[in-house]
Amino acid sequence: MPPMLPDFSNSVKLKYVKLGYQYLVNHIITLTLVPIMLGVSIEILRLGPQEILNLWNSLHFNLVQILCSAFLIIFVATVYFMSKPRTIYLVDYACFKPPVTCRVPFATFMEHSRLILKNNPKSVEFQMRILERSGLGEETCLPPAIHYIPPKPTMEAARGEAELVIFSAMDSLFKKTGLKPKDIDILIVNCSLFSPTPSLSAMVINKYKLRSNIKSFNLSGMGCSAGLISIDLARDLLQVHPNSNAVVVSTEIITPNYYQGNERAMLLPNCLFRMGGAAILLSNRRSERRRAKYRLVHVVRTHKGADDKAYRCVFEEEDKEGKVGISLSKDLMAIAGEALKSNITTMGPLVLPASEQLLFLLTLIGRKIFNPKWKPYIPDFKQAFEHFCIHAGGRAVIDELQKNLQLSTEHVEASRMTLHRFGNTSSSSLWYELNYIESKGRMKKGDRVWQIAFGSGFKCNSAVWKCNKTIKTPIDGPWADCIDRYPVHIPEIVKL
């Protein structure tokens, strides 16, 4: 039909124009160098070998000049290699798989909620509405102490959960990598809400009898983005200490922080936070080059704490009855959007191909000089990365990021399915998502992964990894027994 054809041919033409433009700008150096090289080689061929020899003889080198140039070249090369940052390899990682006894189906969660909050039917209704729209599935897990009626959040139970999660993940990591406990040089444990004395890192050192000169760190209170903060810390330490192994343990201990009151804003975390943990082995040893799964490319950290609203948006406080809980403010999404914009402004120049950066620059100049009404150009991050791991903080977070970054369903599939199968496991959710992508066989050598995490503060942290070798399925991990069932369709509202 004649009227429709122009539209179709237009869009096809546009696509090719875009592709052509991208190819041109991204390979500009190659494209300019090639004609120059061609020109030079044609010139050489034209001159002939005799002419070249005459040219060479006329240069009048003497010994001092040759030695100086040689030293200069060696000096510059040494400075270059010395100042290059060490490559940080992610050898392997292990995620905690909760035991089946910890499973929390919707009906059980609502039943406990009704029995415990029997004097507050409105709060029960609120929890039901949250759970229906949460995007969680029927297989998420809560620690053993929370299955009691009423829950028994003693310190002993919290330590029990920490031991269960962390030791399980570490044992799994040792088995996968063949790492010996005495070879761990740096240990970083991050757990936001549970911080006993001695610390969780001391607990790990005690259990596995790690060396006495180990450099251990325990990060607490830093929220769901603490996992990437730990990776950043490990990276900095590995720059200073050559030939070292660093183990990072990311987890969140739910037992002591299960809110027991009935304030609605504080009941929200109860509906979303679930048990989970991950242990990651990073190394700067060159011997790990072959078997490492990923290479760390960038870590970008953005902190919006200077803004009062951002600072108070995820706040731990007491409710009217004196019960402690974490209150989430209503502007959480808006603040997350702002933090994300800040982060990608820094991240963009580091990872985007030249074509995107040029377009962004041109639109920026255009908006400033010509017409402020021009739409701001949102760079296409899909060209910079093959895979995205968005912290599974909740369905709204994933929806918001999908919209802002214009990602397709497949890009956010890992995040949505992790939210469905494991819930919001806080700092370790990024690792479950990465494992999902690997389990699906989508991770190939050279693929770039972008991990984005949000956390209280308000912080937005990103890490960029490059895949070092194609990962073959099937792999052993928390998704091993259920990956074939995924992806599942998650309805907007689950009828409870």
Next chain:
Amino acid sequence: MASITTSHSPSLSVTLHSKLTAVSSEPTGSGKTHHELSALDRAMAQHTLHMVFYYRDQDELFGLYDLDSWRESLSTVLTMYPTMTGRLLLEQGHDGNWQVRCNDAGVRVVKGSVDGTLSEWLNSATASQEKLLASWNHMPIDPTTWSPFRIQVSNFKEGGVAIGISCSHMLADLTCLASFIKSWTLVHRNLPITNPPSFTPLPFSPSPQPLSNGHAKPPPPQQAKDMANATFKFSSSTMQQCLSNIHDICPNATPFDFLCALFWTRISHLKPLKNNDQTHSLSICIDFRKKLLKEPIPFGYFGNALHFTMLSLEGEDLGSVVSAVNRHLAGIEEEEIRCAIERLGSSNRCMYGEELTCVCMESLPYEAKFSDNEKPVHVSCHVGNVAGKGLIMVMPSCEEGLARTVTVMLPHEELAELIKDEAILQLDPTTLLSDI
């Protein structure tokens, strides 16, 4: 002469520590959302069932509680029994009958401890103390958050554990309850299940009739009268002797026939006669799994498959009563069972105890072994809300072969007399868990 232990150790008390909800290891899925209860199931609404399994627990499987492997095997086996983890609700519409919504909510698990050893308990605890080992929560008006199944794990001092399981009689009978515990132990030992549960409805059910008195209501919690319990254990050799004694009169008598007749005649002795009528009635309850000829119901059928049949007799000659019972039971046909089910009416009457009832339980709860080499030391069964005439339950014993355990529930005065009855004492029974 058998000696009767009458001393009760007053220090034996049961403390309940905590309760939690155990869920299945896999979600039920969208396949089975509602389970219709049969007419027979609904007729049992007034009653509850309680079983207690006692183990020496030499392998200490029940020590840690939260991290024990029995918790995992429980979750795995619950996946196969979606009606156990569901919740009761009333059907929409004018019928207003009970049905089960299979929503995975889970079963309650209660942790208890006893401040005595297992041997002390079995020697001197009373039946009312034993009720604390299978503690029960009565159904509230709105049962959406009420668990119809309740498991209790009570630890004894110096080792030993009692696993109590209680449920509403609408959802299970003794056979499938014992079958569930056996499946649990098989899963625990990584063995295949011998009688997988089946939920296909009974081949005959009357069309659902509206209740005669409006909506179905939760059953009342109180017992009818001041009832007392006692348990008698008869050894295999004794039973062998008894059966050979009446071999001439009834050559193919089973231990059940004999014990049923014995207790019936002795209890009739004690009951006040009404209108000088010499006839005594007995309601015998049998399990008709695998007994139907045309389409046998699988042994794993999860639900009620009980048939109550009345027998009236004059005279007290043991031999003739045994043969009468034997003949009656042998003569039960499918037609009789079908008619009995079709005649079932509202769910507000007691099935046990309106006449003296005798329950025949031939399934083998002693096969439920958590370790490969440890059978339960003892298994007790109770029925809740039995009406005033009483209940006799004949069950297998720990000692295999012809040995049997008989639990009797009667009004207090009658039981006190029965315990001293010569005809019973002659058989040298071991009495335990008695309220007298």
